[in-house]
Amino acid sequence: MPKPKPPSARPRLWQALPLLLLALPFLAACKDEVQAAKPAAPPPPxxxxxxxxxxxPIQSVLPGRTAPYQVAEIRPQVSGLLQERLFREGTEVEAGQPLYQIDPAPYRAALASAEANQARAEASLQDARATTSRYRPLVGQNAVSRMAYDKAVAVAAQAEAEVAAAKASVQAARIDLERTRITSPISGRTSRSNLTVGALVTANQAAELLTVTQLDPILVDVTQPAEALLRLRRDMQAGRLLRGEGEAVDVRLTLGDGTEYPLVGRLQFAEATVDRDTGSVTLRATFPNPDGMLMPGLFVRARLEAGVAQxxxxxxxxxxxxxxxxxxxxxxxxxxxxxxxxxxxxxxxxxxxxxxxxxxxxxxxxxxxxxxxxxxxxxxxxxxxxxxxxxxxxxxxxxxxxxxx
The missing domain is CATH 2.40.420.20 (conserved putative lor/sdh protein from methanococcus maripaludis s2 fold)
Structure with a gap:
C-alpha cells in the first residue's frame, strides 16, 4: 500500500502564485521597452x-495579303498550229516581247488575197472616174444623156466604196498575220506554258497559254475595321490627331516569319464602301519589289502612319x-x-x-x-x-x- 505524500508539499504551488502575479506587470514593461528600442522599418524605395x-506618331497594325500589280492571261487571238515557243518559263519578259509563233502561212495567203482585191477595186475605181470625167463636159452639149452621166457617177461612187472595203480587208488580214506572233502585253514574270509546240489553238479559247505577272511594284491589300477608321477621322476633326494635307501615308510590312521588309510602301487609296460580311474597309498600298522577295498571296502585317497625336x-x-x-x-x-x-x-x-x-x-x-x-x-x-x-x-x-x- 503506497504511502501518502506529506501534507506539507501540496500547498507550495499556491504559495508561489502571488509572486507570479506580482511579476506580470514587470514582464510587460520589459516587453514594451524592447519593442520601443527596436528600430522602425525604412520606407520602401x-x-x-x-x-x-x-x-x-500613331500607327495602325493591320493584316493583309500581297497581290500582283498586273496580271495578263495570254490567249491566242487567231487559230492555228503553234510553231515555236519564244520564251523560257519562269523568266522575266518585257512588254511587247514575243512569246509564241503560230503558223503564219494561211494568214500570209489571206493578206495577199486581200491586197489583190484592193488592187482590183482600185482599178475599177480608176475606170469609173475616167468615165465620169469624159461624160461631164458632154452632158452640157447634150452629146451624152443625163441618165448615162448619173449612172457613171453612181458607178464611181460604188467603186470608191469597194476600194474602202478592200483596204479594210487588207488591214484585217495584216492584223491577223501580226497576231500569229503572240507578244506579252505587260512586263513581268512568266508562268509555265500550258501548251507545247505542235498544239492546235483557237482564237479566244477559254484556256490561257500562260500567265504573265508583274511583281515590281507589288500591291498589298489590308483590311481595317470601319469603327477604327471612323475613330481616326473623329480624332482628326477634333484636332487630337494631325496629318499633313496631301502627304502620302508610309506603310511598312512585317512578313509571316516575323522579319521586317526593308522597303517602305505608300498607301494608294481606301475603299469607299464597307464590306457587309466583315464590317471592314479595304486599303491598298504599293511596295517596290525589285528582288521579287514579295510573292502574291503572302500574309503580312502592315503598319500605317495614321497621323501624329498632339x-x-x-x-x-x-x-x-x-x-x-x-x-x-x-x-x-x-x-x-x-x-x-x-x-x-x-x-x-x-x-x-x-x-x-x-x-x-x-x-x-x-x-x-x-x-x-x-x-x-x-x-x-x-x-x-x-x-x-x-x-x-x-x-x-x-x-x-x-x-x-
Whole structure:
C-alpha cells in the first residue's frame, strides 16, 4: 500500500502564485521597452517617371495579303498550229516581247488575197472616174444623156466604196498575220506554258497559254475595321490627331516569319464602301519589289502612319496593371509623397509604352519600379529616373533587390 505524500508539499504551488502575479506587470514593461528600442522599418524605395506630353506618331497594325500589280492571261487571238515557243518559263519578259509563233502561212495567203482585191477595186475605181470625167463636159452639149452621166457617177461612187472595203480587208488580214506572233502585253514574270509546240489553238479559247505577272511594284491589300477608321477621322476633326494635307501615308510590312521588309510602301487609296460580311474597309498600298522577295498571296502585317497625336502621354507598360474589374490602373506619387492608385484608359501600345487617353495628367509621377512593395496610401522613398535609366534597369528598387539577393 503506497504511502501518502506529506501534507506539507501540496500547498507550495499556491504559495508561489502571488509572486507570479506580482511579476506580470514587470514582464510587460520589459516587453514594451524592447519593442520601443527596436528600430522602425525604412520606407520602401520606388522609382518614378515624370510624364511629359509630346507629339507621338500613331500607327495602325493591320493584316493583309500581297497581290500582283498586273496580271495578263495570254490567249491566242487567231487559230492555228503553234510553231515555236519564244520564251523560257519562269523568266522575266518585257512588254511587247514575243512569246509564241503560230503558223503564219494561211494568214500570209489571206493578206495577199486581200491586197489583190484592193488592187482590183482600185482599178475599177480608176475606170469609173475616167468615165465620169469624159461624160461631164458632154452632158452640157447634150452629146451624152443625163441618165448615162448619173449612172457613171453612181458607178464611181460604188467603186470608191469597194476600194474602202478592200483596204479594210487588207488591214484585217495584216492584223491577223501580226497576231500569229503572240507578244506579252505587260512586263513581268512568266508562268509555265500550258501548251507545247505542235498544239492546235483557237482564237479566244477559254484556256490561257500562260500567265504573265508583274511583281515590281507589288500591291498589298489590308483590311481595317470601319469603327477604327471612323475613330481616326473623329480624332482628326477634333484636332487630337494631325496629318499633313496631301502627304502620302508610309506603310511598312512585317512578313509571316516575323522579319521586317526593308522597303517602305505608300498607301494608294481606301475603299469607299464597307464590306457587309466583315464590317471592314479595304486599303491598298504599293511596295517596290525589285528582288521579287514579295510573292502574291503572302500574309503580312502592315503598319500605317495614321497621323501624329498632339500632347500625348506615354506610360511604360510595366507601370500598368489591372484591377479585379479588369480596369487598367497605375500607381502615382502625389505632391505629398503618398502613393495613389489611378484608373486609366489606354488606347494602344506604342513600342514598350501605352498611350493613355484619360486618368493621368502632364507632370504626374508614375511608379515604374518597386510597385510590389507599396500600395495606396503608403509614403515610400521616391527617386525620379528617366526612361533611359528605366530601359537600362537602374533605379533604387533594382539596387535594393540586388542588395537583398
Amino acid at each position: 520606388v522609382s518614378v517617371v515624370r510624364l511629359q506630353p509630346g507629339s507621338v 500632347n500625348a502621354l506615354l506610360v511604360p507598360q510595366q507601370a500598368v496593371t489591372h484591377n479585379a474589374r479588369g480596369e487598367a490602373t497605375t500607381l502615382v506619387v502625389d505632391e505629398q509623397g503618398t502613393v495613389r492608385q489611378r484608373v486609366i484608359e489606354t488606347k494602344q501600345a506604342i513600342g514598350n509604352q501605352w498611350l493613355v487617353s484619360t486618368g493621368l495628367s502632364a507632370g504626374d509621377r508614375v511608379v515604374v519600379q518597386g510597385m510590389q512593395r507599396v500600395r495606396d496610401g503608403v509614403k515610400p522613398e521616391v527617386r525620379e529616373i528617366t526612361l533611359q535609366e528605366l530601359e537600362q534597369g537602374s533605379g533604387p528598387a533594382v539596387a535594393a533587390a540586388q542588395a537583398r539577393g
